[in-house]
Amino acid sequence: MEVKNNYKICPVLQDPDEYTPDIVDLLSNETARNYWLITLEGVVKKFVDKAENLNPENPKATEHAQACLQKFHNLVEQIKLDPLILKPLTVRTLLDYNEENLRVHFKDAWQLQKETETLQALKTFSERIQKINSIGDFNKKWEELTKGVLAGNVFDWGSTVVAKIMDTSPSFGLSHAMDIIERRPWFIDDLDLWLKRLKNNPYECAIIFVDNAGIDFILGILPFTRELLSMGTKVVLAANSYPSLNDVTYADLQMYCSLAGQYCTIIKDAMLNQKLVTVENGQKGPCLDLAHITSDLYDMMTEADLIIIEGMGRAVHTNLNAKFKVDSLKIAALKNEWLAKTLGAKQFSVIFKYEPKIPIRT
Known part of the structure; x- marks a missing residue:
């Protein structure tokens, strides 16, 4: 189903005609x-x-x-x-x-800010991977990986409170962000339910809509991606077609992944074998309109059995209520106090929303 400017509507939306991205x-x-x-x-x-x-x-x-x-x-x-x-x-x-x-x-x-933060995050990428590898228990390992994504998502220059922290505390890092975000049980906490699904039946293909450059992508998303790859899942990383704040763009993706591949053979090999693929999502801002995606992403989404949407803009301001024909995760740290309160939560509350696939209607 096509929309204007040759963009397409996400093929795995449950009700594409009723879809509206904004909450x-x-x-x-x-x-x-x-x-x-x-x-x-x-x-x-x-x-x-x-x-x-x-x-x-x-x-x-x-x-x-x-x-x-x-x-x-x-x-x-x-x-x-x-x-x-x-x-x-x-x-x-x-x-x-x-x-x-x-x-x-x-x-x-x-x-410049994105490049600086990304290169800085890469300095501790190996250390982060080593920590993940040291965790033998499946559930504990994935909880640590998920906390990494959530803590990484804090690093958003579009958030007034976070921007103030980063301006005044240059050494603010992933571990500090982990101390800020909500402790489990989270505001929306479907992690245990999702891990039960993941452990029993690994996914074939996951689409991950990424958010911020730097710590968010390098120390949050990439270790999470690496573990999915280790389970045999093909991973498609989807990033903005145009620049937006400190968000990763499609132009950034290949470079960031290649740099990370120098520290991790799993990522390097996956890129060579087309098990780790990058694609532009058609977006020009920090939110996500799934009625306006590129043809390449549309084709890749037809193969996906897991959709992961990260960040407050893409997973809360937009798509929090979107329903899919495949499994979906919406992952975000609520960095805006007013928005959090409207949802019944607090600042730095956590959303980890897992919704199993909806059977196709016959």
Whole structure:
């Protein structure tokens, strides 16, 4: 089923015609609209102070960042007068709008930050793998791997509270993030149920929608991926087609995986044997619209029996309620206190939502 611009709708959605990615419609929810307009403008504003350091080759970086802020501010003021000016009006579409503005002036506004954090994370990649290998118990090993993904997901420059921590504590690392996130039982905690499924019947093909560069991807996602590969699962890593904050892009993926392969033969061999594959997902912002994926990803998803969506943007702001014809995991640390409270949780609560496949209707 195709949509405009030759993009396609995810083939394993249970009800593609009823699918909507966003959990909150800001047009109908005035309280949420008022909160997110102010909050997201604040996120855009913070980039102005960072633009010059992040883009040293651009002598007009600050000026360009201020122009992007002004354009976003103008949109916010227009929405206050007429919310119908942006359709649909959601966190996703507001973030997409900002990223499109940035790309007018910046090829990849956070590229330097991503490269710096990724190279730094690679220094402890072998140590992380060794720790995972030292755990003999199946459930305990996978719990550690999952905690790594959740702690890694904390490292998001789009989160105001986390950005403040990272700005003031340069040594803040994976172990520190593990101390911040919620202890089990988590807010949504289907880990034991999923591990029972995983242990008894390993998956054939998993699609993982990745989030942030640096610690998130290198020390969270890749060890998790490596263990799936060790069980014989083919893994497809799907990343944004266009730059967005410090998120991994498709252009980054191959390089990051190749660098990790220098430290891990499982990853290196899987790349050579096409058991570890990278693909662009068609997205231009930090959320995920599964009605707008690339043809290549569409084809790969037809083979998948597990969908993994990581991060607050892709798995909470969007797709938290999406239903699939195959097994799915939605994994995220709730870094925004207001959003957490609306869900009945607290800041840094954990979502690990496992939903077994829904039988195809006949």
